[in-house]
Structure formats: structure tokens, C-alpha cells
Amino acid sequence: MSDERESSPTPSERARKDAEDRKREEEEQATLPYKWTQTLEEADITVPIPGNLKARDLVVELKKTHIKVGIKGQEPIIDGDFPHPIQTDDSTWLLSTKADGSKEIAINLAKARGSYWWAHIVTSAPKIDITKIQPENSKLSELDGETRGMVEKMMYDQEMKRQGKPTSDEQKKDEILKKFMAQHPEMDFSQAKMA
Incomplete structure (x- = not known):
């Protein structure tokens, strides 16, 4: 009888494996003839080309x-299928000259509705582990005043609902009703119902 046990990796083994996977991913991505980044809504690709x-x-x-991206008369630099569809009308490209005089093709792909993380730009390219993607959280301080106020109100209301307490709108209605009742003591509010 063999003593082979299924054991889950220790945190340090898992961290070492994650670091190895990340290093392998970075090396694979570095061999691509382009660089790319993404958000849930879009993917951006830069393809370096000769400055002339x-x-x-x-x-x-x-x-x-x-x-399909390339130089006329040469093998394409990128030629493949996306892992998920794009919105062609909202996707763009431009040729830009960098400070050092070199050029690059900058492509912005609008991902189709439904928003997915992509493991690669084209299905023939090496994949990245999308479970390890950590999107940047936008900071409330970076939002304009009106948007920040809306987000803070939504966060507050969500927390109140979670606690089973009235939301800010419900609290406001309650305050208005109490104020009205105080201003009109002659009225009978015993049968009043809140909508």
C-alpha cells in the first residue's frame, strides 16, 4: 500500500508557483511583436514599426x-481571431510617432457588450491567466464632485439595505413627513400610509 497523499500546496509553494507562472507569462508576452493592455470594456494594442x-x-x-495588422507586401504582424467579438464601429487605430522618432500603430478595440477579460488578443497567441487580473480601482477622490456624490450615496444606500435600515431616500421621505406632521398638528395621521 503506497502512502501517496493528495495535499494542497502550502502558501509558500502556491506563492512560488504563482511567481513562476507570472514570470513565464511575462516572458511569453515579451516575445509577441506587440504590447497590449485591457479593461473590461476595451483592449489596447501597440505595434512598433519602422519610423519611415x-x-x-x-x-x-x-x-x-x-x-490583421501589418506592412503592405510583408507577412502580417498580427493575423488572427479574437477570443470574443468586438464592436467594429467603436474600434479605432492610428499611427503615432514617439518622442524618439520611432512609430507605432495604436489600436483601441471596443469589446462587444457583455464585457469579458481576454486571455489573449488573438487565439493563436499565448494566454495570460485571467483569474490573476487585478483591475485598478478608481479612487473616489479622482471622480468629479457630482459623480463622487452619486457613488458615495449608492455605497451608503447599499450598506443601509444590507443592515436592513432605511436608505437615504427613505430617510428623506420620513423627515419630510415628520416635518409636515409637526407643522399640521390638527391633522390625524393615524391612517396614513407611506408609498
Whole structure:
């Protein structure tokens, strides 16, 4: 009888494996002829190209489920299927010149409604582990006053509901009713119902 036990990895083993996976992912991504980033709503790709090229020298095709990017007369730099569809009307590209005189094709892909994290730009490229993505939280302090107020109110109301307490709107209605009742002591509010 063998003594092989299924044991879950210790936190340090898991951390070491995560670090190895992250290093392998970074190395795989570094070999790609482009760089890319994403949010839930969009993906951005930058493709470095020689500084002497103009937009007319390029091939950039953005279709609902396919992308092709390259220099006319040469093998495409990117040519493959997206992992999920894009909104072609809201996706754009431009040729930009960097400070050092080199150029790059900057592509912004509007992901189709439904918002997914993508494991790769094209299905033939190495995948990243999307379970390890940690989106940047926007800070309340970075929001404009009106949006910040709305978000804070929503957070407050959500917490009040969680605690089974009245939301800010319910509290406001209650205060208005109490004020009205105080101003009109001659009225009988015993049968009043709140809508």
C-alpha cells in the first residue's frame, strides 16, 4: 500500500508557483511583436514599426472576430481571431510617432457588450491567466464632485439595505413627513400610509 497523499500546496509553494507562472507569462508576452493592455470594456494594442512608414504603407483590418495588422507586401504582424467579438464601429487605430522618432500603430478595440477579460488578443497567441487580473480601482477622490456624490450615496444606500435600515431616500421621505406632521398638528395621521 503506497502512502501517496493528495495535499494542497502550502502558501509558500502556491506563492512560488504563482511567481513562476507570472514570470513565464511575462516572458511569453515579451516575445509577441506587440504590447497590449485591457479593461473590461476595451483592449489596447501597440505595434512598433519602422519610423519611415506612413499610414498608407500599412494594412489594418478590424473585423468583428478577426484582426490583421501589418506592412503592405510583408507577412502580417498580427493575423488572427479574437477570443470574443468586438464592436467594429467603436474600434479605432492610428499611427503615432514617439518622442524618439520611432512609430507605432495604436489600436483601441471596443469589446462587444457583455464585457469579458481576454486571455489573449488573438487565439493563436499565448494566454495570460485571467483569474490573476487585478483591475485598478478608481479612487473616489479622482471622480468629479457630482459623480463622487452619486457613488458615495449608492455605497451608503447599499450598506443601509444590507443592515436592513432605511436608505437615504427613505430617510428623506420620513423627515419630510415628520416635518409636515409637526407643522399640521390638527391633522390625524393615524391612517396614513407611506408609498
